[in-house]
Structures are given as structure tokens and as C-alpha cells.
Amino acid sequence: GNVLMTGTNGFVGSWALKVFLESGFTVRAPVRSEGKASYLKKIFGAYNDKLEFVVIPDITKEGAFDSATVGVDAVVHIASPVTLDANHPDEWIIPAVNGTLGVLRSAAKVHSVQRVVYISSTAAVIDPTATGPRVYDENDWNEHDVGTCQREGRAAPQVVKYRASKTLAERSAWEFWKENKEKGVIGWDLVSLCPPWVFGPVIHKREGGPNDMNDSTKFIYEAVVKGQYSPVDLAFIDVRDFAQAILLAVTKPAAGGERFIVAAAPFRWEDLIITAHELSGGKTYPPVGSYNPDAPYMGRTNVAKAKALLGLEYRTQEETIKDLLKEYEERGWL
Ligand code: NDP
Numbered sequence: 001g002n003v004l005m006t007g008t009n010g011f012v013g014s015w016a017l018k019v020f021l022e023s024g025f026t027v028r029a030p031v032r033s034e035g036k037a038s039y040l041k042k043i044f045g046a047y048n049d050k051l052e053f054v055v056i057p058d059i060t061k062e063g064a065f066d067s068a069t070v071g072v073d074a075v076v077h078i079a080s081p082v083t084l085d086a087n088h089p090d091e092w093i094i095p096a097v098n099g100t101l102g103v104l105r106s107a108a109k110v111h112s113v114q115r116v117v118y119i120s121s122t123a124a125v126i127d128p129t130a131t132g133p134r135v136y137d138e139n140d141w142n143e144h145d146v147g148t149c150q151r152e153g154r155a156a157p158q159v160v161k162y163r164a165s166k167t168l169a170e171r172s173a174w175e176f177w178k179e180n181k182e183k184g185v186i187g188w189d190l191v192s193l194c195p196p197w198v199f200g201p202v203i204h205k206r207e208g209g210p211n212d213m214n215d216s217t218k219f220i221y222e223a224v225v226k227g228q229y230s231p232v233d234l235a236f237i238d239v240r241d242f243a244q245a246i247l248l249a250v251t252k253p254a255a256g257g258e259r260f261i262v263a264a265a266p267f268r269w270e271d272l273i274i275t276a277h278e279l280s281g282g283k284t285y286p287p288v289g290s291y292n293p294d295a296p297y298m299g300r301t302n303v304a305k306a307k308a309l310l311g312l313e314y315r316t317q318e319e320t321i322k323d324l325l326k327e328y329e330e331r332g333w334l
Pocket residue numbers: 006007008009010011012013031032033036059078079080081082095099119120121122166195196197198199214215216
């Protein structure tokens with residue numbers, strides 16, 4: 001098959017690209033500038049004839065994806081602003097929403113497209129005001145942060161702007177799909193995937209230091225090696241399993257029209273630090289502070305639907321941490 005995949009120069013996207021190429025797909029990958037693709041061309045040199053980069057400098061521009069979607073069977077939309085040097089919520093919301101709608105509108109013009117997969121997040125699922133343990137499923141939507149952005153504007157915390165952008169982008173994707181599906185205008189099915197924290201080895205940015213990495217990679221490094229972590233923990237999925245989930249979301253007919261939470265297990269940052277300590281023979285063991293290992297997890301996820309329809313299996317926390325430690329060692333980060 002032929003797939004259009006955005007965001008391939010990022011953490012999640014580079015793994016997704018690898019899995020799709022290894023599964024025999026031909027991938028057309030939009031990047032914002034030619035330079036963003038150069039290291040990918042090196043890593044995936046063996047797939048020269050199956051990988052094509054196209055430069056789309058502004059994904060919010062009308063018709064930005066029109067020529068890129070021609071001839072593709074599936075679309076995977078991963079690109080979205082995560083951490084930005086910006087203040088106004090629109091800096092997140094406009095690229096997230098208009099980028100998503102732009103991809104969908106272009107896909108709607110092409111008859112070959114069978115499936116569109118939108119990469120959402122549990123950011124679009126969780127209730128940020130929850131004070132007790134919660135179990136989330138696909139019926140949950142984070143509306144709260146959208147309201148906070150409207151009320152507080154620039155003053156809202158960055159993470160709130162990010163979460164609002166993911167909620168609004170996913171919601172607009174579903175609205176667009178339902179409306180056009182009912183009208184019979186489009187032949188493809190939408191799938192959305194909501195992962196929590198995505199952790200694991202990095203195949204992009206082999207040269208960079210820990211501070212140069214994407215957010216979730218930076219956060220887990222700071223927790224297990226430096227002992228610095230924020231209290232927001234929730235659940236995790238290994239990036240390699242998430243890349244597999246994206247492949248299944250494209251290839252499994254039964255996934256069509258469904259929203260999925262995909263997550264391995266809940267965690268606390270303290271759990272990860274202790275696991276790292278055990279696996280490294282004491283090499284990494286920043287203090288974990290006051291910690292009750294028996295306290296209930298605040299955010300659990302019900303992943304029964306992903307199990308039933310995608311058949312997704314997950315690496316354990318130990319497997320992910322083990323591979324991360326190996327990587328830190330190789331890079332001289334410990
Ligand atoms: P990265 O920062 O590594 O990748 C982000 C990607 O999005 C890059 O390719 C980036 O391209 C692109 N992008 C960002 N802003 C824009 C924009 N305005 N226009 C065009 N492209 C843009 O992050 P991740 O790989 O971690 O995130 C990828 C996706 O996964 C996101 O949608 C994120 O919400 C989702 N996700 C990630 C989680 C995680 O823990 N990592 C958890 C849950 C969801 P460029 O280099 O040009 O900026």
C-alpha cells in the first residue's frame with residue numbers, strides 16, 4: 001500500500017515510518033523543510049525507492065496536502081505542535097486543528113484513500129481536574145482544558161494549551177468524518193489513537209543530547225537519571241508498540257470508525273526510577289522522595305477495545321526501561 005504520513009521527523013513518526021517501511025508500505029512523508037528529511041534519508045537509505053519526502057512548509061494553508069494525497073490508500077497524521085516557544089493558545093490550536101482538517105479535506109478529494117488515522121493523545125481524554133483515581137475509556141473527552149484556554153488565553157499553562165489543541169483537533173476530525181460519511185462524500189474510515197506517555201529508544205536525533213530530545217524522551221530521562229519529575233504520570237506505551245498500533249490502525253478493517261486508547265500500564269515516576277535502579281545494578285538511583293507503592297494509580301486506562309479490535313500487545317515497563325538504559329549507556333548519558 002501507499003501511505004501519506006506526517007510528522008516522520010519526530011520521535012513517534014520516525015518509529016512509525018520504520019514499521020511501515022519494514023512492512024512493505026511505500027511512504028510519502030511531508031516535512032516542513034528539506035533539511036528535516038536529511039537524517040531520515042540516511043537512516044532509511046535502504047528504502048530509497050519506497051520513501052518520498054515532500055516539502056509542505058505550512059500545513060495550515062488551504063489545499064496544503066492536495067498533491068501529497070494523490071494516489072495514496074491511507075493517511076497517518078502525526079504532526080502536531082507539542083512544546084513550543086509561544087504563548088497564545090492559537091499557536092497550538094491552529095496548526096493542530098487546521099492541519100488535521102487540511103489533511104482530511106485533501107483525503108476527501110482522493111478516491112483511492114481507504115483509511116485515515118489521526119494520532120490523538122490521552123491529553124484529549126483525561127479529566128485534568130480529577131482528584132481521585134479514575135479509569136478512562138474511549139467515551140471520555142478532555143473538555144476542561146478547552147474551557148481553560150478560552151478563559152485564560154495566554155496565561156494558561158503550556159500543557160493546557162497542548163491538551164486543548166489535541167482535544168479540538170481530534171473532535172474536528174470526528175465531526176468532519178461523520179458529516180462527510182453521512183453525505184456519502186468520502187469512502188474512507190477514520191481511526192483515532194490516544195496514547196498516554198510514549199517512551200522508548202530514539203531513532204531520530206542520534207547526535208543530540210538529552211535536552212535536545214522530544215518531550216516524553218526528555219521527561220523520562222530526567223526522571224530515571226536525574227530524579228526530576230512532575231506529578232502527572234498516568235500510563236505509558238513503548239514507542240515501538242505504538243508504532244505497531246499505528247500499523248494495525250491502518251490495516252485492520254474492524255478498526256474503521258473507532259477511537260482507541262492504547263496503553264501498556266499505569267505508572268508513577270517513582271516506579272520507573274526504582275525499576276531503573278533494579279535493572280542497572282544501582283547505577284541510576286536518584287532519590288524518589290515520599291512514595292507509597294500501594295497507593296492507587298490516579299489514571300488508569302481501559303484498553304479492552306484496542307485488545308479486541310487491534311489485538312495489540314504491549315512491552316512491560318521493565319522492557320522499555322531496560323532498552324532506555326542501554327541507550328543512555330551507549331550515548332554516554334549516565
Ligand atoms: P515530536 O516533537 O518528536 O514530533 C512532532 C512532529 O510534529 C514533528 O515532525 C514536527 O515537525 C511536527 N510538527 C509540530 N508542529 C508542527 C507544525 N506547526 N506544522 C507542521 N508540523 C509540525 O513529538 P512526538 O513524536 O512525541 O509527537 C508526535 C505526535 O504524537 C503528536 O501528535 C503528539 O501529540 C502525539 N503524542 C505524543 C506523545 C508522547 O509522549 N511522545 C503522547 C501522546 C501523543 P517539525 O520538526 O517541523 O516541528
